[in-house]
Amino acid sequence: MAKPSFIVIHTDQHRADCLGIEGKRRVFTPNLDYLAVSGARFSAAYSTCPVCIPQRLTFLTGQLASTHGVQGNIGIPYLPMQNSLPHVLRNGGYQTALVGRTFHTVPSDDPNGFEYYVPGDPSSELKETKDHFFQFLRKNAPGHAGGYYGNGTGNNSLIAAPFHMDNAFHHTQWTTEEALKFLGARDAGRPFFLSVGYYAPHGPLNPPEEFFNRYYNSSDVDQPAVGDWDIPPVANWNPDRTGYVKLDGELLKSVQAGYYGNITFADFQIGRILSAAARLPNTYIIFTSDHGENLGDHYLYHKSRPYQGAAHIPFLISGPAISPLQVRDEPIGWHDILPTVLELAGLPCPEGVDGESIVSLVSGSGENAWREYLHSENSLRGAHAGMYPALPGQQVEGNLVYEPSWHSLTDGKWKYIWFDSSGAEQLFNLADDPDELVDLAAKDGYSENLIAWRRLLAKTLEGRPEGFTANGEDLIAGRPHAQLSESAEKLMQERISQGFDIAYKHYNKPRRP
Template sequence: MSRETARPNIVLIVCDQLRGDCLGAAGHPDVKTPYLDTLAAEGALFENAYSACPSCIPARAALLTGRSQEHHGRVGYQDGIDWRYDHYLAEELGNAGYQTACVGKMHVHPPRLACGFQTLKLHDGYIGHYRHADTPYWQNQAVSDDYMRDMRDRLGASFDVNGSGVENNSWIAHPWIYEERYHPTNWVVDESIRFLETRDRTRPFFLTASFVRPHPPFDAPQSYFDGYYDRDLRAPACGDWDDTAATERDGMVLDSVHGCRDAELRRQAMAGYYACITHVDHQIGRLVTALENDGTYADTVVVFTSDHGEMLFDHSLFRKVLPYEGSAHIPLIVRAGKRVMAGRGAEAVPAGGRRVRGVVELRDIMPTLLDFAGAPVPDTVDGVSLAAAALGTGAVGRPYLHGEHARDREQSNHYIVTRNDKYIWFSQSGREQYFRLDEDPREEHDAIRDPACAERIALLRSLLAEELAGRREGFVESGSLVAGRPVSPYLG
């Protein structure tokens, strides 16, 4: 820790679209994540972490403001809406004396909005909204994206980040066609290490390293594809409620939520997704080594998470926005350095790391990091600090979480999840589902009509009605849920 402040440094590592089960530490049978597994073994793995609104923009609003979706107002995906909030995570840490930097994906609007970061090296990936001809010049990705500018300087004007032919929201997979060192995953760590090398040594630092991958395109370097391409991978989850007819109907549309009906293309996509994860993992290893070489690893809190997951053909579905585990369940690891733990009077980490079962959400990261920094938590924050739970000196008390995602089709949904079960309500059709996660973690049996579960389902339904009472959409009348109300991705 900085001798001047005795406060820990903080590194927040964020992936885009990484499922909560896709870690070796989480027991995945195929994905190899040795560096993340080490962080989990030296810290705490939160086994029931969720993205309450599982797509990029609302998830990042929760992460950067500490607010619930009801209060930051983004209950679905919509580009081009200005971010206007009173308190941001980086802003509060900057006010507390931290040097703050973000490298990689922000996905805010306008695209160079700093959100309190004093240094910003941006790469948001391929976002169509910022590539349109009518986009203001200064917002266009060709101008605002630092990675794209760097690659054109190194490789010439012909550089094409999508040159391998893969799509940014699809299941097409193909290895990266340039040298590995030019991949955006490597670039995030290159620039993060450069920040560590050139930072102000009189202050603690807050660094966010934010990767676009494993969000499509599935384009890891060839060597990472080689590790998965010919392996016999675990089959996607298959339940008694799957809509395979929708997959047959829509399963060759690249951006459909109904997956892909071609078995070989599904296998290739899974291999590409896992390859991107292992590639990110190895680059995180580079970042950890840089912290060790910098002499600050023992004084640093490292947090790893993702904005949301990826269905990856579970239940014949693909992408995010859905309330199921593949989409809404995310990884969360908190690893405090030895001197940080000693300063907080923390218990020794048990062999294999701590496992925390309480239900947590992205909004909890801001108060957690402010807690570690000894900084005040603004009264706009809805999340709770997980620092004590991560250090073994406390617990997480949230009994349940309300999540949702608004869409203009049948996928608009709300869910109530606990550490043991989940109730889902689709707001346009009124369809309900219920899963006993403690017995059925892959959600393969929809128990909504099981008589033994009726009382429990009624309780969770009533909790959802309480959460939605008073919402402007009119989801609740006389204490009961009402389907078919118009929805919008932004509450204002």
């Protein structure tokens, strides 16, 4: 039997509720909605470490952040990748290809198992020299336009504005063109695996004018989720870097127009890929995102937090063996992609993988017992100290914005959060309170529920070198939770001594206002 091909389309910083089919926000995504009903949509897909680098390493390795060792946004050059998904597929006879957004391996011009490699990435450390997208802009874009950020937007900025050049120079459309080029020139004698990486809806919030105005000119806005436990900032801060902000008025309207417009423009471009894929037999399509975007929920912007906006992600899969109209509620994550693809490809899964194949869930081949919950974590220690400035009058003590690291468990119906620095806890009933407005941790009647989740987390963390639990039942606050594990830190220092750079090394140092 011929081996299947795969197209994995991944956006960046895309909230799970920002699909039209979810019916929760005013986002128009007709192509992704079609993909959702033509296969399986997972309602409890979560980022197990909701920042870019750890999550993208999880995609490549099938390992959780606690296994591969990168628990914050620090990129290590030449992390061992001999058993990564593209390497295993390539060794198994696949033509492997990547266009657009990379997986944050450093240096970003190392293909790491991708035979056909066209990286175009606004986060690349090589965008001033070797990045394909920025080379394309330098060669073809109008010189007076001021480059990709000529309209004043930025990768992490709250400033949103319509794109200031022709759509052909937008990263979203360029990525689509490169994906279609590969599909037209691929080796028809081999099955293929194509990774299509969109930077949107991650900032810059710069969709083409017609997509920006679709939302900006509407009288509707979606109000951010603000719970009974949230503490507002005393003032908004630097629009280019803030992660602690009150989105309202013009700021809310323009940010949503930029973010939603980025999503709809990406959806329209993804439709072009889906049309091309419809002519390819025996091809699976996966759509997902590395993490979400807080988008003002709980006075937060960007990612890195355990709440639904940042941690809950879209996950759609369709293909020959997958029945349509499925909505699955099993908790899954990006560590499940590698074993799923390899099972469908008929290739063995490497040792040391934390994920599980979802094939039995979506194919109707006899459902196996599935995990009951998913563990997520993130360390912000030293990473964003300057993004949450304690302006005069700001409450800091007891303000969860200032917690540097956390763990959470969720089964898609409940969520338990433990901030390991202070020991603060939160408990949410997601089935009744999907916006996490009411923290049940201190409410009467929930102590047994809270204790059960606490013990489950202690069991999950048992044996971790940080010493988060001593007996598998009690959690120990105040233990070190670094962005890199001890082994990953040792490897990073070794690579630095060999003369290699690392991505985002400035995150090791607190930023100053």
